[in-house]
Amino acid sequence: MLITQLKSKETIESLAKGKTFIINCHGCKEVYFAEHEADTLQKELCEAKEVAQIVTTDYICNPDNLALQLKKHKDTIEACDTILVFSCGVGIQTVADMFTDKHVYSCCDTYPLPGFQGVTPLNVDCGQCGECYLNFTGGICPITACSKSLVNGQCGGAKNGMCEVDKDMECGWERIYRKLEKLDKLDTLKYEPKVRNYWNPNEEIEDKQ
Amino acid sequence: MRITELFDKGEFVVTAEVGPPKGVEIDHLIKDAHEYLKTRVHALNVTDNQSSVMRTGSLATCKVLKDEGLLPIFQITCRDRNRIALQSDVLSAALLGIENLLLLTGDYTTLGDHPQAKPVFDLDSVSLTHAVKRLEEGFDLAGNEVDGTPPKFAKGAVVSPCSDSVDVQLAKMEAKVKAGTEYFQTQGVYEPEKFFSFMEKAKQFGVPVQLGVIIPKNVGMCRYMNANVAGVHVPDDMIEELKKDKERTKSGDVGVELCAKIIKECKDHCDGVHIMSLGWENRIPEILDLAGVAPVK
Structure with a gap:
């Protein structure tokens, strides 16, 4: 089971740059989604920002399903600069993978809970780290796409774009760099050194429930 | 002494790499260091379980070398420690008077002789550099105050100028400089042209760079590196x-000459040289x- 928790209102507001399309995923019954809070926040966003449309759908982690669900919104999305996704890390990465020329941002942090983890396609994975990095990394997860789960850039181990640990795996940071390069967003990488937080957040979340 | 003081004085800084043995017989390493390196290099890098192969520790070896009157650089990787x-x-290190650090992410565990080990990577080269800088400012990573006068180090890092994705490496280099890196040693360079073009782009960061060279001992070693070692071609x-060397003398003289030639070609483009001799310390002079x-000296 997963818990998706909304990022702070300030963070989400800062992400809604230009014309914005919002996707909510209410797919897995195994995922706790802060539906009410998201709804309130999105209403506020509509007043403060240029929100083209809000779509609430399910199982966006499945690329075929996602394409089908968004088919009728194709033109609207095409006219947008930014897509905000309210889902677990897998859903966000699937959207980012589908719209490679849009700024796709995560509005949730995903935490793990013991037990069944939902239906996950094989091409992307969410590490459920509870501090979603996808907004800094072009929608490609450095926790799961990098063998060392590095959050401050590529190590010296990539050869011909492949990982030193698994020669059949592309270097995650190389993919992140190329994606941001394509989006003309390489400045996103100029952040202060990031230090991961391994303090198990579950206890606090369980307390809240 | 911190080697940043040498860079500040405009010295062409020469360093060499030594690897602690798997065991505690260290006399050979000390003898070689005295015989071949003491008058030829400013400082000695001591590797930290290089290539993920378990050996005697870098810090203890640094202390031994320091007591022998040599200047050690303590290499620290993030692979084995949180x-x-x-x-x-x-x-x-500060307590033992070791003032020079080289901060690395580290090779992955499965590349070494304990592939079953847990890879740690709690920090990486950038966040470790940040952590050392915070200690110098008197605080640990959690924000707690450090007692007494904070330590001061020369904080080094590595970069791969001949990487096939040198732009990604330059982005990481920038992140390291921002985090507090004060000097760089490069991965082994065999292609001076690539090094020159890298240095053109790297000079914007205003941090000294030592050319890294690995003595090409023989054909087999070079082919192995081309197939397996990142950033080396x-x-x-x-x-x-x-190949001619093999037919001629098997002396390794050609490799030594080639290595010298690379240094000669590149030395006006950088601030020093770092020699990775992999056991051939005797050829460094x-x-x-x-x-x-x-x-x-």
Whole structure:
């Protein structure tokens, strides 16, 4: 089971740059989604920002399903600069993978809970780290796409774009760099050194429930 | 002494790499260091379980070398220790008077002789550099105050100028500089042209860079590196030249000459040289002589 928790209102507001399309995923019954809070926040966003449309759908982690669900919104999305996704890390990465020329941002942090983890396609994975990095990394997860789960850039181990640990795996940071390069967003990488937080957040979340 | 003081004085800084043994018989390493390196290099890098192969520790070896009157550089990787152990070892280094650090992410565990080990990577080269800088400011990573006068180090890092994705490497280099890196040693360079173009882009960061060289011992080693070592590419013509050596003398002289030639070609484009000799410490004086790099003292 997963818990998706909304990022702070300030963070989400800062992400809604230009014309914005919002996707909510209410797919897995195994995922706790802060539906009410998201709804309130999105209403506020509509007043403060240029929100083209809000779509609430399910199982966006499945690329075929996602394409089908968004088919009728194709033109609207095409006219947008930014897509905000309210889902677990897998859903966000699937959207980012589908719209490679849009700024796709995560509005949730995903935490793990013991037990069944939902239906996950094989091409992307969410590490459920509870501090979603996808907004800094072009929608490609450095926790799961990098063998060392590095959050401050590529190590010296990539050869011909492949990982030193698994020669059949592309270097995650190389993919992140190329994606941001394509989006003309390489400045996103100029952040202060990031230090991961391994303090198990579950206890606090369980307390809240 | 911190080697940043040498860079500040405009010295061409020469360093060499030594690897602690798997065991505690260290006399050989000390003897070689005295015989071949003491008058030729400013400082000695001591590797930290290099290539993920378990050996005697870098910090203890640094202390032994320091007591022998040599200047050690403590290499620290993030593979085997979490942030508590890393910060603790950095403070321990200060306690032992070790003032030079080279901060690395580290090879993955499965590349070494304990592939079953847990890879840690709690921090990485950038966040470790940040952590050391915080200690110098008097605080640990959690924000707690450090007692007494904070330590001060020369904080080094590595970069791969001949990487096939050099732009990604430059982005990481920038992140390291921002985090507090004060000097760089590069991965082994065999292609001077690539090094020149890298240095053109790297000079914007205003941090000294030492050219890294690995003595090309023989054809087999070069082919192995081309297939397996990231950021290293030995061009075909160099491999052809090494083949002649095998037919001629098997002395390794050609490799020594090639290494010297690379240093000679690159030395006006950088701030020093770092020699990775992989056991051929005895050839370092000859290489430096051929490259026209004078003894240090």
